Amino acid sequence: MQLETKHKKNWLKELREWTVSLGIAVAVAMLFQTYVYAQSEVQNVSMQNTLVAGQRLIEDKWSYHFHEPRHGDIVIINGPESELRLIKRVVGIPGDIIDMHDGDVYINGEKLDEQYVKGQTFAGSVTLPFTVEEGQLFVMGDNREHSLDSRAIGPISRSSIEGKAVFRIWPLPKFGTLNE
Known part of the structure; x- marks a missing residue:
């Protein structure tokens, strides 16, 4: 049971990290297109x-x-x-x-x-x-x-x-x- 809970927490942490990274990348790309090229x-x-x-x-x-x-x-x-x-x-x-x-x-x-x-x-x-x-x-x-x-x-x-x-x-x- 603990292994399952630990696996679920790792998966949620990974999902959160990917979401934050993707959000930052989209924001940077939008700023770049709006103000630079x-x-x-x-x-x-x-x-x-x-x-x-x-x-x-x-x-x-x-x-x-x-x-x-x-x-x-x-x-x-x-x-x-x-x-x-x-x-x-x-x-x-x-x-x-x-x-x-x-x-x-x-x-x-x-x-x-x-x-x-x-x-x-x-x-x-x-x-x-x-x-x-x-x-x-x-x-x-x-x-x-x-x-x-x-x-x-x-x-x-x-x-x-x-x-x-x-x-x-x-x-x-x-x-x-x-x-x-």
Whole structure:
């Protein structure tokens, strides 16, 4: 009888240890996904040919706590500017003067060399030249003729930037870092 009781106590202790370990692992994984790295899926065509619908990305939510977004970063936007979660490229940072003519983008008077762009760039509803203010970013999709971006919805608040897309995990033939 004592052996049975001892065996039952060991089994309950083992179950309790596994439950606590599993609970800690789930909590750490949830915190990691919420605050450090997360998986995102491309939902639209605004970043073609760089990114296409259905591709899965790793999003870095951590590094922008240590530095500001930079020109060319591909960012994930989740804020009041749009009902949708957007993936766009940072074109202008605070202090930049954005201008567009003849299908090209100019930052502070210098024409951007944007080999990743599909189509021509037109101003949309934004008044040009446009100066990016402190706390804002000017973002555009790489598929310039089919992108809901700062040209239509205005600048994006820095606080609306959820993270930076850094790695493509699906489809497997495209697996790897994002070439900016």
